[in-house]
Amino acid sequence: MTRKPNILLIYTGGTIGMMKDYKTNALKAFDFSQIVEKIPELQQLNCKIESVSFEDAIDSSNMNTKYYISIVEIIEENYKKFDGFVVLTGSDTMAYTSSAISFMLENLQKPIIFTGSQLPIGDLRTDAKENLITSIEVACAYKNGKPIVSEVCLYFEYKLYRANRTTKISSELFEAFTSMNFPPLAESGVHLKFNEHLIHQEEQEETLIVRKHLVDEVVILKLFPGISNLVVESILNIPNLKGVVLETYGSGNAPNSESFICLLKTAIDKGIKIINVTQCKSGRVMMGHYDTSLLLLEIGVINGRDITTESAIAKLMYLLDKNLSDDDFKHFFEKSLRGELTDNYHF
Ligand code: ASP
Numbered sequence: 174m175t176r177k178p179n180i181l182l183i184y185t186g187g188t189i190g191m192m193k194d195y196k197t198n199a200l201k202a203f204d205f206s207q208i209v210e211k212i213p214e215l216q217q218l219n220c221k222i223e224s225v226s227f228e229d230a231i232d233s234s235n236m237n238t239k240y241y242i243s244i245v246e247i248i249e250e251n252y253k254k255f256d257g258f259v260v261l262t263g264s265d266t267m268a269y270t271s272s273a274i275s276f277m278l279e280n281l282q283k284p285i286i287f288t289g290s291q292l293p294i295g296d297l298r299t300d301a302k303e304n305l306i307t308s309i310e311v312a313c314a315y316k317n318g319k320p321i322v323s324e325v326c327l328y329f330e331y332k333l334y335r336a337n338r339t340t341k342i343s344s345e346l347f348e349a350f351t352s353m354n355f356p357p358l359a360e361s362g363v364h365l366k367f368n369e370h371l372i373h374q375e376e377q378e379e380t381l382i383v384r385k386h387l388v389d390e391v392v393i394l395k396l397f398p399g400i401s402n403l404v405v406e407s408i409l410n411i412p413n414l415k416g417v418v419l420e421t422y423g424s425g426n427a428p429n430s431e432s433f434i435c436l437l438k439t440a441i442d443k444g445i446k447i448i449n450v451t452q453c454k455s456g457r458v459m460m461g462h463y464d465t466s467l468l469l470l471e472i473g474v475i476n477g478r479d480i481t482t483e484s485a486i487a488k489l490m491y492l493l494d495k496n497l498s499d500d501d502f503k504h505f506f507e508k509s510l511r512g513e514l515t516d517n518y519h520f
Contacts, residue, residue: 178220178256178313183247185240186230187263189290189301200293202230212294212302220313223255233263233289236270238387238490244270245277248285249383257284257312257320259305264289264341264349267327271336273487275325275511279382282375284312284322287336288329291347300347304329307361314367324373324512326358333359333367337484337513340454353455354479354515373512388415388493393486395420395452402432409440416446416489418482419474425449425458426465438472446493446502450477450485457515473499475506480514488513 184190184205191200205226215222225247231240248258262270271287278285288308290301308328314321325336330348338352359367390413394405409417417440421427427449441447449458449469457479460470470476477485492505509516 174256174315174318178315179254180220180222180257180259180309180312181247181251181255182222182224182309183244183258183260184224184226184230185233185236185244185260185262186227187233187261187265187267187289188293189261189263189288189305190230191293192295193293202232205230212305214302214306215309218306218309218313220256220309222309225251231263233266233270236262236266238273238389241270241273241277241387242385244274245383245385248274248278249381252283252381255283256315258286259308259312260285260287261305262287262289264291264329268336268339268341268350268481268483269487271325271327271339272481272484272513273387273490275335275337275484275513276487276491277384277387278325279384280375280379281325281381282320282323282378284314284320285325286312286322286333287325287327291345291349300330303331303361307331307365310365311359314365319374321367321369322358322372323375331361332357333361335371335512337487337511338481340481340483342454351454354457354481355512384491384494386494387490389490390414391416391418391486391489391493393418393420393482396422396427402436405433405436409436409445414440414445415493416448418448418450418477418485418489420452420482421449421458421466421469422452424456424462424466425451425460425469425476426463427469429465429468434468434472437469437474441473446475446489446506447473448475448477448485448489448506450480450482455479473503475503478507478514478516484513
């Protein structure tokens with residue numbers, strides 16, 4: 174690229190833009206315009222930076238689907254004008270939010286990099302500067318006139334991940350995220366090294382499609398030894414429930430008692446989609462590998478393969494809006510749409 178890339182920073186909230194309220198000692202969001210003042214180094218980057226912020230910055234614990242829509246609308250309105258986007262959110266729910274945004278944007282041709290920090294930007298030992306500066310560098314990286322990255326990513330503590338593969342693993346360490354089932358797309362050391370063979374490139378230049386409808390009548394049901402049928406039944410009978418991410422054991426195993434299977438089957442017969450996702454941080458669901466997952470397969474539970482829970486709930490919200498037939502729903506869920514799971518299909 175001959176001109177300087179234009180980057181839009183979208184600030185939604187989170188620790189990165191917080192300051193200590195010395196009266197209460199609690200962290201509180203501050204006016205985003207200060208963020209650029211706090212990092213004068215940003216002016217040294219070889220790009221033009223503009224910023225936009227949520228009217229009221231939020232702690233990411235308050236994130237919800239309305240805010241997801243606000244984020245994609247900001248991207249949609251500014252898509253032509255900017256070459257890349259850096260979205261700042263709190264890290265607590267960043268894996269959920271960035272996964273959802275990856276499904277809501279179709280035919281993406283530009284980098285969208287989510288980042289944040291564990292310590293506020295004004296803190297002496299902050300991780301915010303490196304996270305923000307390198308995220309901007311990633312969003313600016315071009316090769317042969319094209320952005321090196323054109324997918325939704327999450328950058329934290331020297332690693333760039335595919336967003337919909339990430340999980341927050343630490344509330345204290347700077348290395349707060351991991352992506353157990355897919356390697357980092359880039360690593361930052363003395364050089365910023367991209368693993369280009371892992372980065373998705375949209376083959377055709379198609380127009381960006383922004384999907385703004387998500388179905389939020391969904392639930393995550395985590396199994397544990399001793400979970401009662403009453404609890405399972407109550408959850409599956411939530412009025413208007415449309416989908417369940419069922420967190421099972423190991424490679425997708427669950428109790429094979431008749432009563433438990435019968436509760437799941439009744440829900441599936443009512444049209445509720447049940448996705449089998451493993452509680453393990455790495456590895457995948459293999460339905461039918463053990464006797465304790467064979468019945469799940471037989472009653473029509475959908476295989477989440479190696480998807481994360483965060484990504485599964487986002488994909489469920491996204492696909493449920495499409496009024497797909499049962500077969501199509503299963504087909505599209507079990508297939509990679511944005512690189513969120515490993516299947517036999519190419520991206
Ligand atoms: N509670 C904060 C949030 O997620 C933590 C962070 O920013 O890392 O908004």
